[in-house]
Amino acid sequence: MEQHHNADPERAERRGLALLGGFRHRPLLIIRLAVAVLGILTLALAWPDVLSDLEARETAARERLRNQALIRARAAGETIQATLERFDFALKVTRAAVPDGLQSVAAHGQMVVGSLPPELVLQQFLIDADGYLVYSSLGPAPRNYLGDRDYFRSLASDTGDTLRVSPPVLGRLTGKWSIQIARAIKRNGRFDGVVSLAVSPEAWTRQLARFETAPLDTLTLVDGNGHVLLRTLKGREHYGKQAPQQRDYILHPERQEGDYVAHASVDGVLRQYAWTRLPSGLVMLSGIALDEALAPVHEINHWTLIRAGISSALFALVVIILLVALQRYERAVQQLGVREEHYRGVLTHMGEGLMVIDGQGRIVDTNPAFSVITGIPAGEARGQPVSRLEPADAGEAGLAAKLAIPRPGHWETDFPGVRKDAPGYTGHAVVSCVHDAQGHVTHRIALLTDVTEQRRRDGEIWHQANFDLLTGLPNRALMNDRIESLLRQARRKQGHVTVMFIDLDHFKPVNDLYGHDTGDLLLGQVGQRLAALFRGDDSVARLGGDEFIVALAADTNPETDAALARKVLDSLSRPFTITGRELRISCSIGIAHFPGDGDSADALINRADQAMYKAKGRGRAGWSA
Structure with a gap:
């Protein structure tokens, strides 16, 4: 019995020594394990960033839609309130x-x-x-x-x-x-x-139709108890209906604005809603169909996932090939042919263009998709510098200039591309480095895609969220950002910021006499005149209705205020020619200053608004600071 107990530790010791001996005589096994672990860790660290970027992009898009819905509700509400008056x-x-x-x-x-x-x-x-x-x-x-x-x-x-x-x-x-x-x-x-x-x-509903931009977007006017008065989409089906009583604008009559996301009870469409309470007590709701509005963002995220998946697949493929090569080193020549054939098949059929670049920045090899994207045949591309893909004036924005900067690991960038006898395009490159045994970069592999249409959609989304559709001027959200930027500069340099609140006089009679179309054209010309008066770092924006804002870095003294106000008054007092009619209006101006009147964009706008009403109280075509 005692002999049996002594045998167990001896047997375990022999197994341990045999295992250590196996590792000692098989160093490639340790290398394979290390490569596998590093590959898994790399993918595990990269994918959370990709998913986080996708979530951040959608969150930002939803915030822009929320602001857009609120702006639309305010604009439509002003129209309804004016008609009601x-x-x-x-x-x-x-x-x-x-x-x-x-x-x-x-x-x-x-x-x-x-x-x-x-x-x-x-x-x-x-x-x-x-x-x-x-x-x-x-x-x-x-x-x-x-x-x-x-x-x-x-x-x-x-x-x-x-x-x-x-x-x-x-x-x-x-x-x-x-x-x-x-x-x-x-x-x-x-x-x-x-x-x-x-x-x-x-x-009455037809007055609201001009504020809609998509087929499934809707504007709804309800009373304080949620009874539907007007609705742009299938309005007749809603007569006699009442909104759910748990809505904030019903539960909290003291609140003036709000937003929520909900499925419509009639058509089941998921919408981003924003609402504003009118002076009459009615509530204007603006609903933007989320699936339709977020489609460009979802498409960008979809292709981002595809690119990340392909990059991960290629990375995993490289790791697997390396593991197989280490495991079967004795048959390296035979396996090399198999791997190269498989590699070529993948490159031939993949959707992204692939470009292999040597240490001198010259193209060594490409796949068929590269020629489809760039318009350069494979034989013509080999040996050419990467700058061959770009216009001559690409400069630091070009892919060649970015490749010239030493960067470790994996990175990606956009670049301007040119095609032979075809319009230019916006390309996206995902670049990975290939190292030799000493860790030096010998080659770089770039995956190329044409993202021209995606970037155009991104620009349109940003412009719609930040600019007034009627005048082309910045909206309140963008103006707030610009004022805050001026305030940051003024704090650093101990400078001043001036905010002018401009409200048009005699604008309502124009709408009443000639209609809203003429009024809209007049607002467009007012925006053009104001934009022409101020240049450089100065900003002009339309808040909505007939209200405009100007923000500029200017000294705070009566002479400067008078000069600025006179410049605006003189410009807007000149006749406007709209559809063959000569129209005359004027304006009332309120001026507020940083640091004396406030230290935020909202505070300065509110003080300038108060000053404008003070000027209007003295009589039209005047100003007050």
Whole structure:
């Protein structure tokens, strides 16, 4: 028994010595294990970065869409609010004529209705205190009881003077859908009836269509309780519907703006929504279809994954080939032929162009895809410098210049490319280094792809997110970034920053008289004049509506303020020629300074806005600091 216990340690010791002897006599086994571990570690370290970049790109795109939806909601909301104020003015004019009798009401009603867009206003009508229709701009009508309408009952019980906007209702006599814009009539402080406008929801919705950019995007107007008033996409199907009650704009009436992502209950489309609350209490929602809007980003990520996968596959292939070569060193000549045949097959059929470059920066070998991308035949490319792929003025942006800089390991870059008898292109190169036994770089392998279309889409996405579609000027988000950049420079150099808030005078009458198309053309010319006045590091942006911002590095003194304001006032006071008409407007200007009025973009814009209202209060075509 004792002899058996002594034998076990001896047997284990012999096995250990045999294993160590096997490693000692098989050094290639240790090398193969080291190569395999390094290959796995390399891929394990590289892929988290790739996946992180994909996630960061989509996150940034979603943030841009959120800002874009909010900007669109604000712009559409301003249009709706302006139209609503016109309706309210018409109601007040007609209500003022009620004490003079129905003939006066009819005269004023016809005048008011005639001044409003005929496609919007279906009729103006008057309901007495008992709820019966007593007047309609359409002419004599049967005695119709409307006292059971929600808007009538709400106004009858309201002690204030509130403008009511009803959800779409189906007319009992006309059979048409309409939105009722109504105010109460008071006599000696007591309820005496209702004056109302019946507005076509279909026609009103068409005003919002110009703000949409994609087929599945939508704009929706709801009241404070979520009842749908207008919707650009399948609007008639939503009449009488109510938004889910858990929405923030219903639960939190004190909030002015917000956003969320949700599937639409009708079409199931996933959208990025942003909303803004109008002064009237209505809420404008803008929805951007995410699948459609994120398609370019998903395509970029898709090709990034493909490139990363191919690079990883090639790297793994090199490791496997090396392991096989070490394992079968005695048959190296035979295996070399097999590997080369396999290698050539992969290169021949792969989608990316491959280019092998020697230590002098000359092309040693290529695959067929290289010739497809560059337009250079394989035989013509061999022995040529890498600069043969680029225009003569590529400079530091060229691939040849970047290859001349010693870089270890794996890297990638874009470069300008030229093709023989064909337009140029934007190429993307993924470069890997090949080392000799001493660790010196002997060759480099570059995978080439044509990314012209992808980069163009990236540029369009960035431009849409940062520039105003109407004037081509920067929007508020980009302007905030530029002001913050000026502030950083001013803090470093102890300098100053001036922000001008410009609000156009007499712009609303232009819209009212000549329509929004003329107003849009006028805003475009205003943007051009302002952009021409300021150069260099100065920035001009449109906030929305008829409001513009100018930011520049300038001394803070009354003389400078006066000169800047006079320059803008003189320019915008000159006549504008729009579709053959000569139009005249002016502007009111507010000026704020850093460091005296604030130390952030939002603070300076708000102070300049306050100064503008101060100038407007003194009379139009003026300025205040």
